Amino acid sequence: GQQVMQIPQYQHVQEGEDFTTYCNSSTTLSNIQWYKQRPGGHPVFLIQLVKSGEVKKQKRLTFQFGEAKKNSSLHITATQTTDVGTYFCAGKLRSGGTASKLTFGTGTRLQVTL
Template identity: 90%
Template sequence: GQQVMQIPQYQHVQEGEDFTTYCNSSTTLSNIQWYKQRPGGHPVFLIQLVKSGEVKKQKRLTFQFGEAKKNSSLHITATQTTDVGTYFCSSRFGGGGSNYKLTFGKGTLLTVNP
């Protein structure tokens, strides 16, 4: 079935280092969402991208949607301990009336050493 693949599965960094996680699909995506889930918490919406080549920034976070709309990335500059958590990408597959269902990747678990 339709799915999104995320890499890496885990990433451990020193505080202050940068971090990037990637989301890939074999099919063209109409949209992509990024969520953050803290340990023991629930997914918290970060952003949605819909346009080819779109780049959005939120403070130290930069989100990008590929030109072919088959991949996306989330980059964090100068990580902090508060960035710890699992970052998920998701997409809505299907046109017409079925574009409500989110399909999630397996996530990238980020740990930060202070």
């Protein structure tokens, strides 16, 4: 079954509210990537985290990799309508073979209204 789960599956916020999506793996990850997919579009790479406990920021977006490298989170501060889309985490499962095999999470769909 799916080895990388994301919660929540869907979230609806008002513009200006914060948003967080969580990514949880059943096995240790060597690294984690985050992608954004706009409605009707294709996934676009946002960032990669490699180190245990690593935190990276991109403007209003904060990405964190868990100490045990089995979970990650994406936090958006003061959401805007341009943040609408589905956010996916993707990682290389440490027990899953080669680095070429990215396993994607189930995704969190974010809806932002004025």
